[in-house]
Structure formats: structure tokens, C-alpha cells
Amino acid sequence: MSETQFDLVIRRALVATASDTFLSDIGIRDGVIEQLGRNIAAGKKEIDAAGRTVTPGGVDGHCHLDQPVPAPLRMADNFETGTRSAACGGTTTVIPFAVQEKGHCLQDAVDDYHRRAKDRAHVDYAFHLIVSDPTPDVLERELPRLIAEGYSSFKIYMTYDDLKLNDGQILDVLDTAKKHNALVMVHAENADCIEWLTKRLEAAGNTAPRFHGHSRPMLVEREATHRAIALSELVDVPILIVHVSGREAVEQIRWARGHGLNIFAETCPQYLFLSAEDMGVDNSYVGAKCVCSPPPRDKGNQDVIWAALAEGLFTVFSSDHAPFNYEGLDGKHPDGQEMPFRYVPNGIPGLETRMPLLYSEGVLKGRITVNKFVELTSTNAAKAYGLHPRKGTIAIGSDADLVIWEERDTEIKNTMLHHATDYTPYEGIKLKAWPAMTLCAGEVVWDGKDFQPRLGKGRFLQCSAPSLLPKK
Numbered sequence: 001m002s003e004t005q006f007d008l009v010i011r012r013a014l015v016a017t018a019s020d021t022f023l024s025d026i027g028i029r030d031g032v033i034e035q036l037g038r039n040i041a042a043g044k045k046e047i048d049a050a051g052r053t054v055t056p057g058g059v060d061g062h063c064h065l066d067q068p069v070p071a072p073l074r075m076a077d078n079f080e081t082g083t084r085s086a087a088c089g090g091t092t093t094v095i096p097f098a099v100q101e102k103g104h105c106l107q108d109a110v111d112d113y114h115r116r117a118k119d120r121a122h123v124d125y126a127f128h129l130i131v132s133d134p135t136p137d138v139l140e141r142e143l144p145r146l147i148a149e150g151y152s153s154f155k156i157y158m159t160y161d162d163l164k165l166n167d168g169q170i171l172d173v174l175d176t177a178k179k180h181n182a183l184v185m186v187h188a189e190n191a192d193c194i195e196w197l198t199k200r201l202e203a204a205g206n207t208a209p210r211f212h213g214h215s216r217p218m219l220v221e222r223e224a225t226h227r228a229i230a231l232s233e234l235v236d237v238p239i240l241i242v243h244v245s246g247r248e249a250v251e252q253i254r255w256a257r258g259h260g261l262n263i264f265a266e267t268c269p270q271y272l273f274l275s276a277e278d279m280g281v282d283n284s285y286v287g288a289k290c291v292c293s294p295p296p297r298d299k300g301n302q303d304v305i306w307a308a309l310a311e312g313l314f315t316v317f318s319s320d321h322a323p324f325n326y327e328g329l330d331g332k333h334p335d336g337q338e339m340p341f342r343y344v345p346n347g348i349p350g351l352e353t354r355m356p357l358l359y360s361e362g363v364l365k366g367r368i369t370v371n372k373f374v375e376l377t378s379t380n381a382a383k384a385y386g387l388h389p390r391k392g393t394i395a396i397g398s399d400a401d402l403v404i405w406e407e408r409d410t411e412i413k414n415t416m417l418h419h420a421t422d423y424t425p426y427e428g429i430k431l432k433a434w435p436a437m438t439l440c441a442g443e444v445v446w447d448g449k450d451f452q453p454r455l456g457k458g459r460f461l462q463c464s465a466p467s468l469l470p471k472k
């Protein structure tokens with residue numbers, strides 16, 4: 001055999017990156033893309049991708065796996081089931097969150113999260129941090145050290161009692177991010193407004209799941225988005241606003257960009273495919289399945305999010321997979337009890353459906369180009385979180401993380417998904433595409449029909465400085 005024989009060659013692929021679309025063979029050795037071009041040398045294995053679009057494996061920069069939550073609640077997906085589900089939907093890198101508990105150090109959270117992930121991932125993973133207690137020690141010692149060790153992004157919350165920071169604390173965290181070249185992701189909702197509205201709704205007996213939406217109207221997100229932008233401007237550091245749900249937050253981000261501010265933004269499938277009605281048109285409890293924050297809005301807001309995606313307002317499209325079972329003691333409907341919306345755990349599953357939903361309804365329906373799809377689902381997350389060009393593109397030297405797309409009619413059903421959550425909020429949506437194959441480091445992990453386990457082969461990735469940020 002010749003010296004140039006590859007481990008695997010994918011032939012006649014229509015390769016789509018964030019910038020280009022071209023016909024090419026892909027030569028893979030040792031899990032890395034070694035050659036691109038036509039009629040390259042033979043592979044020990046070959047896959048014919050003629051007529052198929054091949055994109056980089058997805059990088060889901062916002063998902064929650066096996067995150068500690070107060071008992072009896074429990075996240076339904078751990079690293080094993082979450083990365084299995086990710087792979088079957090075309091995602092080959094996940095970035096969940098190591099959460100600092102108030103009163104504890106960040107290192108404890110990181111150590112605990114490594115224990116949860118170790119030997120359990122089927123695809124590669126990195127960690128964001130959640131900073132809930134920015135003490136001087138955290139700001140001056142822990143964060144700088146952790147950033148240097150490969151944890152270059154952290155999320156902060158403006159709501160949730162156990163996580164929220166006040167404006168002064170946010171400024172401190174932003175200042176640390178600026179000094180050490182990290183990226184801060186902001187959950188922007190006004191905690192006091194939510195609490196005030198929740199109490200009024202409860203006093204009036206309005207506690208069904210749909211009132212979750214009433215307790216978090218768009219004003220609450222708009223105000224916090226505006227405030228986060230102002231705080232970022234004051235410190236002069238970029239931020240990324242996560243899970244943007246509709247028009248009023250989009251307007252704030254557009255305003256900031258128009259004023260030359262470096263504000264990045266994320267949206268998620270729930271703001272394109274779910275609406276307030278999915279949390280219940282009457283007081284039916286099943287709407288709890290779609291309770292997440294910010295809540296899904298209405299059709300008009302879905303259109304605004306689609307337009308903003310096409311226009312380039314959004315940097316990343318993530319799942320915000322936050323998996324709680326519906327049935328069972330540990331989930332949204334514990335032991336069949338109908339909980340007031342305040343106690344319904346926030347979050348919905350979506351790791352596996354993220355890429356097919358956007359490919360089918362975005363690319364194939366002509367709302368976005370395939371290159372924009374790649375940018376949103378893979379390249380920009382890799383850049384924002386310091387993993388590019390190893391991840392997020394199809395280039396010589398990049399990891400051979402690839403998705404071969406097939407145009408096929410698929411109706412989403414929870415029974416066909418690979419997560420451990422007992423429902424999908426997207427049940428019954430009819431799609432025109434699904435991955436025919438997902439490869440992680442050159443190995444087939446989803447063959448279009450069956451999951452091919454790689455348990456423990458998913459590697460922990462240390463993140464460098466975000467490459468979306470202007471160079472200092």
C-alpha cells in the first residue's frame with residue numbers, strides 16, 4: 001500500500017464551510033483532516049458522499065448535562081446519554097457548564113464536573129464555568145488560573161436566586177474577563193420584575209404552566225439585555241447574550257451593534273419552533289414540557305428571530321438543552337403533581353434536534369444559506385469558545401468531525417431520539433433532512449440508522465482565548 005493511504009476517504013462531498021461550498025474528497029488520518037481535493041489517494045475505508053452536503057460537526061456551545069440541581073430534581077441526561085443524542089443529531093462537540101455553588105470555589109465545581117464527564121463522553125467536550133459567587137479570591141486568583149488552564153468562557157445570571165449577580169458583581173466579572181481575555185455569556189432577565197410578577201400571578205391563583213410566560217414578558221428580557229449591554233460598554237469588553245427570544249431583545253442588540261459595541265448573541269430552536277401556546281392555551285399542565293427561560297414568545301417573534309438569523313445579528317445557534325423528565329419524581333410533573341409554575345424546572349431538551357431543525361427549516365426552505373448554517377451551528381461557537389480551527393470547520397489539520405446530510409422526510413418523535421429525557425417539545429414536527437452520518441475524529445458515531453458508541457473516546461478540550469474578540 002502506498003504511504004499516502006488514508007484511514008478514511010470521503011469521496012465527492014459537497015463540502016460546506018462558513019465561507020465556501022466546493023466539491024472535494026476528504027482524506028482523514030489519525031482523526032484529523034489531512035487532505036482536501038479531487039481524486040486523492042485511496043483510504044483503508046471509503047465513503048461515497050456524491051450528491052450530499054458535508055458540513056463540520058456541530059459545536060453546541062450551550063447545553064446542560066448532569067448539572068447538579070437541588071433534589072429531588074435531576075437532569076435526565078448525563079455525559080453518556082447527552083453526547084449520544086448530540087452525535088445522532090450531528091453535534092460532535094458539546095460545551096456544558098461547571099457551576100459554582102455560592103459559598104464554594106470554582107475549582108470544586110470543575111473537579112466535580114470532570115468526575116461526571118470522565119470516560120462517559122461519546123464526542124468531544126469542553127466546559128464553560130458559571131460564576132455565581134465572584135469573591136475577590138475567585139476574581140483575582142481562581143478565574144485567571146482557570147482561564148489559563150482552558151476554561152475561557154463563563155456564564156453569569158441576572159436572575160435565579162441561587163445564581164444571580166447584582167450589577168456591581170457583573171462589572172467585576174466583566175473586568176476580570178477583559179483582563180484575562182475570556183468571554184462572558186449573559187442570561188439577561190430582570191430578577192426583581194420576575195419575582196414581583198410571579199407573586200401577583202400567584203395571589204390571583206394563576207399558577208398553571210402558561211403563566212410562566214406571563215411572569216417573564218419580553219420587557220423583563222429587554223431591560224436586562226439593555227443593562228447587560230450598558231455594563232459591557234462601561235467595562236469596554238465584549239459579551240455574548242444567550243438565548244435571545246424575540247423582537248425587543250433583538251432591537252437592543254441591533255442598537256448596540258449600531259453604536260459600535262461588541263455584543264454577540266445566541267438564539268435557540270425554541271424561539272423559532274415553539275410559542276407561548278405550547279406552554280398551554282388553557283390551564284393544562286402538559287405545557288410544563290415547554291417551560292424554559294426566557295419563555296417561547298409568539299409567531300411574530302419567531303419571524304423576527306428568523307430574520308435576525310439571516311441578517312447576521314446572531315453569532316451562534318445553540319440548543320440550551322436543559323433536560324428534565326416530564327414524568328417521574330425528579331422532573332416537571334413529580335409523582336403526577338401539578339406544581340405551580342414557580343416550581344417547574346426551567347429548560348427543555350434539544351441537543352439532537354438542533355441541527356436538523358435548522359438545516360431543514362432554515363437551509364432547505366431558503367431562509368439561510370448553508371454557509372450561514374455552518375457559521376451558526378459550528379464555526380462561530382468554535383471561535384467564540386477558543387476551539388477554532390481544530391473544531392468548527394473543514395480544513396487541513398482540523399479534527400475530522402463531519403456531518404453528511406441527507407434530504408429525507410423525518411417526523412420528530414421522542415421514540416427515535418437518543419437522549420434519556422422522556423419527551424421532546426418538537427414531537428410531530430415534520431422535517432426534510434437528517435444526518436445520514438456523523439463522524440467524530442474520523443469515526444462513524446451515527447450511521448443514519450444506528451448510534452455507534454464511542455464511550456469514553458470523547459476528549460476534554462482546553463479552550464484558548466476566544467478568536468471572535470478583537471486582538472489586543
Ligand code: URP
Nearest residue numbers: 187292293320322346347
Ligand atoms: O430555561 C432554561 N433556559 N434553563 C436552562 C438554564 C439556562 O438559564 O440556560
Ligand code: ZN
Nearest residue numbers: 187242243293
Ligand atoms: Zn440561561
Ligand code: ZN
Nearest residue numbers: 062064320322
Ligand atoms: Zn442554558
